[in-house]
Amino acid sequence: MTNTSVVPGFADLGLAPAVLQALTDMGYEQPSAIQAAAIPTLLTGRDVLGLAQTGTGKTAAFALPMLSRISGGNAYPQVLVLAPTRELAIQVAESFENYAKYQKDIRIVSIYGGQAYDSQIRALRRGVDIVVGTPGRVMDHMRRGTLKLDNLQALVLDEADEMLRMGFIDDVEWILEHTPDSRQIALFSATMPPAIQRVAQKYLKDPQEVRIANKTRTNASIRQRYWFVRGMPKQEALCRLVETEDMDACLVFVRTRKDAEDVAELMSREGHACEALHGDIPQKLREKVVDRLKNGRLNILVATDVVARGLDVERISHVINYDMPHDNESYVHRIGRTGRAGREGDAILFVTGREKRSLYNLERHTRQPIEEMSMPTADDINKIRAERFKARIRTSVDADEKALAPFVEMVSELQADGMDTAALAAGLARLLQGDRPLFVEDKPMAARRPDVREAREPRARGDRPERGERPRRGGKDDVSGVTMETFRVDVGRVHGVKPGHLVGAIANEADLESRYIGQIQIHDDFSTVDLPEGIPTELQQILQKVRVCQRPLNLAKYEGGPLPRRQFRQKDDRGGDRGGKFRPRRNDKRLNG
Numbered sequence: 001m002t003n004t005s006v007v008p009g010f011a012d013l014g015l016a017p018a019v020l021q022a023l024t025d026m027g028y029e030q031p032s033a034i035q036a037a038a039i040p041t042l043l044t045g046r047d048v049l050g051l052a053q054t055g056t057g058k059t060a061a062f063a064l065p066m067l068s069r070i071s072g073g074n075a076y077p078q079v080l081v082l083a084p085t086r087e088l089a090i091q092v093a094e095s096f097e098n099y100a101k102y103q104k105d106i107r108i109v110s111i112y113g114g115q116a117y118d119s120q121i122r123a124l125r126r127g128v129d130i131v132v133g134t135p136g137r138v139m140d141h142m143r144r145g146t147l148k149l150d151n152l153q154a155l156v157l158d159e160a161d162e163m164l165r166m167g168f169i170d171d172v173e174w175i176l177e178h179t180p181d182s183r184q185i186a187l188f189s190a191t192m193p194p195a196i197q198r199v200a201q202k203y204l205k206d207p208q209e210v211r212i213a214n215k216t217r218t219n220a221s222i223r224q225r226y227w228f229v230r231g232m233p234k235q236e237a238l239c240r241l242v243e244t245e246d247m248d249a250c251l252v253f254v255r256t257r258k259d260a261e262d263v264a265e266l267m268s269r270e271g272h273a274c275e276a277l278h279g280d281i282p283q284k285l286r287e288k289v290v291d292r293l294k295n296g297r298l299n300i301l302v303a304t305d306v307v308a309r310g311l312d313v314e315r316i317s318h319v320i321n322y323d324m325p326h327d328n329e330s331y332v333h334r335i336g337r338t339g340r341a342g343r344e345g346d347a348i349l350f351v352t353g354r355e356k357r358s359l360y361n362l363e364r365h366t367r368q369p370i371e372e373m374s375m376p377t378a379d380d381i382n383k384i385r386a387e388r389f390k391a392r393i394r395t396s397v398d399a400d401e402k403a404l405a406p407f408v409e410m411v412s413e414l415q416a417d418g419m420d421t422a423a424l425a426a427g428l429a430r431l432l433q434g435d436r437p438l439f440v441e442d443k444p445m446a447a448r449r450p451d452v453r454e455a456r457e458p459r460a461r462g463d464r465p466e467r468g469e470r471p472r473r474g475g476k477d478d479v480s481g482v483t484m485e486t487f488r489v490d491v492g493r494v495h496g497v498k499p500g501h502l503v504g505a506i507a508n509e510a511d512l513e514s515r516y517i518g519q520i521q522i523h524d525d526f527s528t529v530d531l532p533e534g535i536p537t538e539l540q541q542i543l544q545k546v547r548v549c550q551r552p553l554n555l556a557k558y559e560g561g562p563l564p565r566r567q568f569r570q571k572d573d574r575g576g577d578r579g580g581k582f583r584p585r586r587n588d589k590r591l592n593g
Helices: 017-026 033-043 058-069 086-099 117-125 135-144 160-165 169-177 194-203 234-244 257-269 283-294 328-335 353-366 378-397 401-416 421-433 499-509 537-545
Strands: 048-051 079-082 108-111 130-133 154-157 184-189 208-211 222-228 249-253 274-277 300-303 316-321 345-351 484-489 520-522 527-532
Touching (some): 017 086, 033 048, 033 184, 033 208, 117 135, 130 135, 135 499, 154 169, 160 169, 160 194, 234 257, 257 274, 316 328, 328 353
Parallel strands (some): 079 130, 249 316, 274 300, 316 345
Antiparallel strands (some): 520 527
16 A cells, blocks of 8 residues: 655656646645555556545646646547436536646547537547546447447546446446456546446556545535524525635535526526526536536536536535435535645535435535534625625726716706705615615524434434435436336346446436436336436437447336235435335235235
């Protein structure tokens, strides 16, 4: 295991001069622990097994040595990077492009579901040196013959544990088996579950283990606070935070796409540069929204967990969990969007009365206390608004004298008519403000409940996160209001399929949040899955070609009879399965004949 107690500078790691110049331009001065440990080993061509949490600089840890080792202008890729989500694939590709600023001959292509095949095929045919992609789309191109890995020098598995959790590990192994034996492998993961250990033992050759110990599961540079929801609606609380917190850009996480649209619309009405981001938004538009956030034309992004991984925007100073995340890991990945690469960040969590135990579980999981905060009072808000309003008046008064001349003449006439100067100024100020009240008032607050940490220690079974309601076939889900219908896929128990495989593949290729994937029933040679009613034909055609367990899904509406009630249910918004089987009563004649 690598000793990371002494951290050298980038110039001491053996990187190519062009790469060092790009780092200098970007303002990088000192490598992180994972970078200092992994880069020298990867430069030698040896396999690396890296264990470090998100936000520690893993992308640079493998991108910098890869760029230093390869030459550009190749017909086929020299480096392949596999990422679990399209957002992460895009972010990694952008990082490669930034680091390769002075290596003009190196061509980088990202390939992922939700993007047209034609543009990806054209880019691959023109020649490429580095490919960054999601497992499903990489497999599709390999089978089509549009992606050839015969000359591959290095393969990187980024966020390996996430690929396992999303059901992509079989696809990853298929890709590994179709790469040259001589290729170098770098496997990076935040955790090391048994399945990832098995992959490492099977495919990595004498790897150098790089383990970055963390006392906490979250970045220590992130200040974590929570607000106990009382006294005002969440919408008003969010507006108060945006007005009073010293923030650059803010990422607000909600549970559903409808919530994202509603909150974004509310913030826009309040005069904030805000937009929503969720799975229903086309990929090109999502990329434009992120670009606007990066260049400062957008300050608030309201998003679902679809962007919890892969969104790396330096301007994000605050992450606000408007809704409690579905599980502890989702919380870690959400707040990891701020405080990256050593920068400081703020994470604020809204906690309702029924979510107090979930807060307690988060503290145990992250091994960090989450401090309670008070919402800014009406006096706090009014003082800020008054100063801001006076600043607008001063700016107007300081404008060009020629532009002010007509207004000075009219004011002088009103004064000559006997109007009081103060009353005149107040009337003009009211005219400027319009019908919207300038100041706010605090409403009476309900009596405070005891703090969650003053409550009795929960029992072991109570430590589980709360589960949301699942969609019901042929009905309306209380959370999303989506009518579901049943589809059949041509992969079943004999093929080794698990519910997580189907959730991960459908969510990634259909750009569909996994909370909208309903009941999954695994049968011997086929499975059924409940999806929102009215899926477009072109989307069904895409899902028909998606491969799970090395078989095409051939997705089609289920036309068979009643299904036996042996069903699996998804766990959360990120694709895990609850794994519970429905066990019929012994006297249930419908199921026991």
